[in-house]
Amino acid sequence: MTTKSLGNPFSKDTDLRHGQSCPCEPCKNARIEAQTPLMSSEEMLEQAVESAIVRSVFGHSDIGRRSFMGMVGGTTAAAALASVFPLNEAKANILENLGPPEKTDLNIGFVPITCATPIIMAQPLGFYERYGLNAQVIKTAGWAVARDKSLSGEYDASHMLTPMPLAMTLGAGSVAEPYIMPAVENINGQAIVLANEHLDKRDPSQWKGFTFGVPFEYSMHNFLLRYYVAEFGLDPDVDIQIRVVPPPEMVANLRAGNLDGYLSPDPFNQRAVYEGIGFIHILTKEIWEGHPCCAFAAPLSFATELPNTYGALLKSIIDATQYASNPDNRIEISEAIAPTNYLNQPVTVIQQVLTGTYADGLGEVQRVPDRIDFDPFPWQSMGVWILTQMKRWGYIEGDVDYKGVAEQVYLASDARKVMTDLGYDAPAENYKSHMIMGKSFDPDQPEAYVDSFEIKAD
């Protein structure tokens, strides 16, 4: 993997003026000679700090630094520097003692769905401002465009689906670019909706030949739908058709009969009920109680090049997420995010999603307060689960370093640090086992978990 612009500052062979992807000849040759070992994101952040300090000590004279390192040796220099400058403290403080953001005008992408609630509401409710940022939230037509605009740097950070930063880091369905996901947005909050004509087909084994919509290939929606139908003996690649449909277009397609049902983000599940087109078959919390869905993600370079901005942004997002997790605030939030500038939906629809008091399309009013919930902590075990499903359905092949990739992308310790700073409780560990449709998932045995499924891609 490429660790952009992060050369070892204590080596005489690295040139801190040239990034690691620098195309100039000497750099290319140096790279071939010294393949840098895999670094976790935290190590990268540490090295970014070290690099910044070493550069400032040598007054940006890289020639001076390199000859000095050559004479005394990197380790000696590091020790000497540490005696006068508390390197370790500087590293630990990067998220605690944030300086003023290097860049305050930010563009943050979002797809208009309730999963993005914290990212969206942080704007009208002033969470970005609170941490000194002038962030604009930009509506995006779909996930592929969100991915491309994020990769091209038009968005500084973006609302994404939890599997996307993993897939992008691995280069699955995208150019490989290291991404980080320091916060989850929402847990639960999705549903399987069927068209009204299928009122009598509540048993999934009757769904042979159905066409379902999911918002993106690399989405929890796709993986949960596949998991669900496979538990009922259907092979999602053979017995049903799964089509990628941008969330806002789900309702129109269901009405037109192009889809028999979909597993999609809200408000489009509730909107189908509101329009009298479909009904809610099940909420996804019945498949996996507390599953992650959407996330806040950014390229790794954003965190390393603009650490103060990254820290401030992460604080505003986590603060907003915690605010959204309080049910008392949900009505206020519904009104804040319903206007044209944000979700562009009727307030009643948003409110039913966020409060969990909703019409199910079958004539009943359901009261499920945790229909959607918000919890920023990016469990690395969730990342491992997503990777097992990507492996199971053939999105990635060969040997997968499940934990390595999950740890590199899901920055649990950044989230923990910020959560603790803001006075919230954060879990002490990064892994836990999850229960999905009565089957427990052990993050320590990912390969065995993949093999345990009867229905999977060949």
Added chain:
Amino acid sequence: MGLLSENKRAALWSVILLVVGLLVWELSISNQQVAAGELTEYELLTGAGTAKAGVPPPSEVLVKAWQELSNPFYDAGPNDKGIGIQIGYSIYRVLTGYFLAAIIAIPLGFLIGMSSVAYKALNPFIQVLRPISPLAWMPLALFIIQDSEASAIFVIFICSIWPMLINTAFGVAGVREDWVNVARTHELSPLKTAFTVILPAAAPTIVTGMRISIGIAWLVIVAAEMLVGGTGIGYYVWNEWNNLDLTSVIFSILMIGIVGMLLDAAFGLLQRRVAFVE
């Protein structure tokens, strides 16, 4: 019937068709049954007290149009701007891509029209590239250019270049041999021949190509903006589609038609200016 001139009769018929069409439309939309009296909680949650999304009668579209057009330049954040601003963005993208295309297509068309070798050499490429739907370029453009604004402009560029190129080549090649021979006997330089003889002679065909191009560019920008989002009239349609707000969708369809008509009319004027009688 001899009392009215042909034009006046045609105008009268247009008005009659419009009024009848609108009346039929208005009457064919049955009033929705909105539940009255005490509503149960379930009815409230499914919006029984309010109208469902549906095709609106023209009177509603007119009300919507009045609202939007009376405040066309409001700016309520990056995702909610007035119709005037949205159309402005779209026209800006169309004109930028279009003029870039003209700068390349017209000189190249001249070259192809004047030299049959150049024509034969370039023709296979033109024939393969021309029928490609401009939107098919979008994923590639987004990936390579890495900028959604520039990608939209590129898509306009690539779709408007072909009619201009082909028409210019056709017009230039079709200039009467006699005129070029006269220029030659006057010992005009090739450049001077191109500007004083061929350009005026081929101008009507070239402008026809330009007129076709601007029409295509305007067709394509709506689709491109629906795909990329952000700003523009295409984004406006998409955003209102999200909300199943067909009144706004119909209103914006009308606006798209009107702007397209104005663009076409502008080139129609230009076409009359360059026309000549032999």
